[in-house]
Amino acid sequence: MSFQPYRSPSTGCPVRAVLFDTFGTVVDWRTGVAREVAAFATAQGVALDAYAFADRWRALYQPAMEAIRSGQRSFTKLDTLHRENLDEALRHHGIKPERVSRQTLAELNKSWHRLPPWPDSVAGLATIRRHYIVGPLSNGNTSLLLDMARNAGLPWDVIIGSDMTRTYKPLPQAYLRTAEFLDLHPGEVMLAAAHNNDLHAAREVGLATAFVARPTEHGPGQVKDLAPEGDWDLAASSVTELADLLGA
Amino acid sequence: MSFQPYRSPSTGCPVRAVLFDTFGTVVDWRTGVAREVAAFATAQGVALDAYAFADRWRALYQPAMEAIRSGQRSFTKLDTLHRENLDEALRHHGIKPERVSRQTLAELNKSWHRLPPWPDSVAGLATIRRHYIVGPLSNGNTSLLLDMARNAGLPWDVIIGSDMTRTYKPLPQAYLRTAEFLDLHPGEVMLAAAHNNDLHAAREVGLATAFVARPTEHGPGQVKDLAPEGDWDLAASSVTELADLLGA
The missing domain is CATH 3.40.50.1000 (HAD superfamily/HAD-like)
Structure with a gap:
């Protein structure tokens, strides 16, 4: 049958x-991102709440896509939006992204690929x-x-x-x-x-x-x-x- | 390592x-298409060389895409090109596509999905x-x-x-x-x-x-x-x- x-x-x-x-x-995503953020913080020698960081990073997701949905911005892939939002999340937690190597930030951004x-x-x-x-x-x-x-x-x-x-x-x-x-x-x-x-x-x-x-x-x-x-x-x-x- | x-x-x-x-x-593709063409011929009660039919159908593939590559025709997916080419291959073998049910032709066209x-x-x-x-x-x-x-x-x-x-x-x-x-x-x-x-x-x-x-x-x-x-x-x-x- x-x-x-x-x-x-x-x-x-x-x-x-x-x-x-x-x-x-x-x-x-929350556990996966927090885990990599915690490892990043240790490597950088900074203290932060990795779950709060993950929540903040994620909170920037909808507004970033909204600029594209509304036609304000041409289609931009999510990896790029995540990378932009990472800078903002870092600043929110008192870390200047300019003081972290580009390669380290690119790696951290890939935490979304490893959930x-x-x-x-x-x-x-x-x-x-x-x-x-x-x-x-x-x-x-x-x-x-x-x-x-x-x-x-x-x-x-x-x-x-x-x-x-x-x-x-x-x-x-x-x-x-x-x-x-x-x-x-x-x-x-x-x-x-x-x-x-x-x-x-x-x-x-x-x-x-x-x-x-x-x-x-x-x-x-x-x-x-x-x-x-x-x-x-x-x-x-x-x-x-x-x-x-x-x-x- | x-x-x-x-x-x-x-x-x-x-x-x-x-x-x-x-x-x-x-x-x-040749064995797969010929096998389904042979079953189609049997069901329709017609005699044809199934390998020659498959070769003919496939020979129409490059010219059909060429119209799109050259810009003569807007992008059209391969399933649609195969379906158009099927009509031509049938006529070449003396079968009028109008005399075969649309569903039967759609099924035969899907032989390319089952290679x-x-x-x-x-x-x-x-x-x-x-x-x-x-x-x-x-x-x-x-x-x-x-x-x-x-x-x-x-x-x-x-x-x-x-x-x-x-x-x-x-x-x-x-x-x-x-x-x-x-x-x-x-x-x-x-x-x-x-x-x-x-x-x-x-x-x-x-x-x-x-x-x-x-x-x-x-x-x-x-x-x-x-x-x-x-x-x-x-x-x-x-x-x-x-x-x-x-x-x-």
Whole structure:
């Protein structure tokens, strides 16, 4: 008997590809970045709160993309935005970026390429992949997502970076151009994400949706995205549970 | 001791990514297409030489892309060109495409998505992947290359289709935009191909080069590309031999 793919109630379509938000949903950016920031601080002989530094660096992410979404700035890849934001985060913590070698800063910026997966991510993706196309649907650029996959062992079938769609989520084209590269109807593509706003934007343009809870993405005191805030097609507490729900 | 990547004599760079021409180099398009054409002919109750049909269909490939390379026609993905060429190949063999259902023709067109790998491809790629980024560098579009990878079990790290570079080999931008998506210097990228003209174009824009002999790509009477016709960095008779030469 051949496999029957999950049919999305919201789109009425069988799901062919399950694409994942990555930062927060598949990998633990806060722990990964804090670890490398702590090593950097030790090497530089400075004292700082590595988690606070990671939170600050990450907080500059949305404003930087917003300049591009709004058309104020032409498309610029995420590695470049992270590098600019790193200077600002360093200054916020009392470190002059001019006094650190360019190579050291370039290395630290690559901490986003080396983020650790959540414990269930690799096994869950491998299971889902048996019956569905799997890939990231992220604001990361291709080389970042590729390094992340090789470092974390993420078994993607395909990587469509934001430098390929040349736009940033949650703009509609980020989702639609991704479906187009896959030659799939938007309703045949499911976005799995730990962020309700990402799922909301994906549903608006006709994708199937799955919430994956990551209640400690922002640390022990996280207050948002603790639960699904829409009637998403599926809701799971891990990628392995999502695999079960998809019948994979 | 950490792995020392192969250093290309022609570029002076260590190779980080080994990218493969696919049709002919990684997969056996002639056998794969002929097999599906033969099944189509049986189902339609017509007699035809399936290998001659495959050769004819493939012969229309370069002229179709040439209209795009020359700027006569805007970028059109390979699936669409194959579909147009199928009509012409059918007519050449005395079959009116109008008399065949659209769905049957769409299915037959997908034979390019289901090509069998050469016997050494999967094992060779898996070995090279341990130490190098591996991916296709093909005129195929992303969804075609993705289906091909899933069907043939090709363990790519990343797929950069021609619909992402929006140009066709052997134009320089096909190679250079691919290196750019990988955030690599062209000299850190090696093209592995069974076609001397592809390698020539890649070397012109600064890529490292490897010839992989496929002396039966065009059938038993093949007369070209039997041997390397340039001083390519490496020359191998299989992808597994290429893995050895790369020290992988």
